[in-house]
Amino acid sequence: MEKLIRGIVDFRDRLLPQYVDRFKELSNRQTPDTLFISCSDSRVVPDLLVSTDPGDLFVMRNVGNLVPPATVTGDSTGDVSEASAIEYAILVLGVSSIIVCGHSECGAMKAALTSSTPNEAPNLEKWLHHATSAVFRLDQEGPLDKRWEPHNQLSQLNVLVQLEHLNTYPIVADRVKEGTLRIFGWWFEISTGEMFAYNKGRRRFEVITDKSAERIISQMKTKPKSLPKSENH
Ligand SMILES: [Zn+2]
Secondary structure, three states: OHHHHHHHHHHHHHHHHHHHHHHHHHOOOOOOOEEEEEEOOOOOOHHHHOOOOOOOEEEEEEOOOOOOOEOOOOOEOOOHHHHHHHHHHHHHOOOOEEEEEEEOOOHHHHHHHHOOOOOOOHHHHHHHHHHHHHHHHHHHHOOOOOOOOHHHHHHHHHHHHHHHHHOOOHHHHHHHHHOOOEEEEEEEEOOOOEEEEEEOOOOEEEEOOHHHHHHHHHHOOOOOOOOOHHHHO
């Protein structure tokens, strides 16, 4: 805790001066173009990993970067917190990209793989059910990349499963279909600090480098959104 308090003082003295204008500009509105869904793990630090500033990312984090699927009416089958973040990001902020970012050495994936959660953690056990399809897929179809250890193989498949869960929300699926929203699977490898992106054509996660960056950026381009009805008149 002491580190946090000293950090606040250090931020105010050393870093805040360079952010003052940005915060002032952001005080009344935010226009992030990306919803970033990642694990709560302390080693996954979204803004650091993608060099973003305040106002750039709308972030939703939870244990295992899970997205409970929705029913046909768009109601979450799990906790409504994740669904609320998705609705807010799309309908209020109008984001054009959603990224589900998993990571190596994820405790949630290790627990899901071995079906072992601590005693007195009924909520955690229930929550991890949203990763069950990934465990099933690893068992039935095998890993995307055999070089990784089983819990990391599961973590990669889990990203794909959560992308599918995202697509069960009509507000996501409709926009993906019309091309005004793109969804992507990323995976962060802690020991090297490298970020991987899922390459659909090759069915594997590949390191994002200066070479692949341009291709990924072009995939993120969306069609212009049609104006809300009230603005068409
Ligand atoms: Zn994790």
